[in-house]
Amino acid sequence: MSENNETENPPFKHDWYQTETSVVITVLIKNITKEQLTIKFSESAVDLHINAGEHNSEISRIFKLSHNIVPDQCSYRLASVKIEIKLKKQEGYRWEKLEGACDNVLKTLPQTVIPKSDKPPSYPTSKGKDWSAIEKDICVQEKDEKPEGEEALNKLFQDIYGKGSDEVKKAMNKSFMESGGTVLSTNWREVSKDKVECKPPDGMEFKKWES
Known part of the structure; x- marks a missing residue:
């Protein structure tokens, strides 16, 4: 080639x-x-x-x-x-095509014709192509992508927080903040009783920053 x-x-x-x-x-x-x-x-x-x-x-x-x-x-x-x-x-002209010289001078069209949103329109934007179908295919492929490592762990926490009740969210916020990021609990009944102590991983020691 x-x-x-x-x-x-x-x-x-x-x-x-x-x-x-x-x-x-x-x-x-x-x-x-x-x-x-x-x-x-x-x-x-x-x-x-x-x-x-x-x-x-x-x-x-x-x-x-x-x-x-x-x-x-x-x-x-x-x-x-x-x-x-x-x-x-x-210029705020509507492009009739992506590439190639244009023979006619295009005037600015009404704003109702050219949407202000940066989201793809729901109708075909180039000849023979349906943007909605292409975007749907992209979303399916991105959804099938499985995160790994720290990204997977963060996604798990986000899912738990997003789907959790108000008590679950309060428990996660309180435990994470009070423990310096070393504890993440979803049990509000337990977390609400007292301050959540710092629990560093085995072999590590937590030290406060001294100015």
Whole structure:
């Protein structure tokens, strides 16, 4: 495969949607780390480069935008199954397409036509694609991702706290604060009786900070 073909037809799918002030490009690709990803913004283009690592393969894609953007106000977010690129529009025009020159000068449309929310609209935003279905697929994949280690433990505590009663939440807050983060209890009846003492792990000693 030539470099040109790799640039024009990269091995990932993408879609886009827009608000009154921004354009968001979503690139569907899994397991990319921030060290492998480089994104550069200019007024009329977005240069995406991924060093995939496998067999030293590299993926490049240049989005030649149909309208100008503000490079220093653009950003991107990397998730486990996608890259979300947010572009700041120079003008509040509705883009008829993501890439390519526009023959007609577009006027600003009423705000009811271009939603202010940065959430994806519930209708297709590019020809032949249904953003709602794509977003639903992404959410399913992210939900199936199982956290590990400290992240899994934090998620467990968050789930317990979020689903717990007021007494469970009070018990967790009181025990954690009074014990210096060494005890986390959900039993309010027990915790409410007295101050929760610090219980450091075996082999460790708790010392107060002295100024």
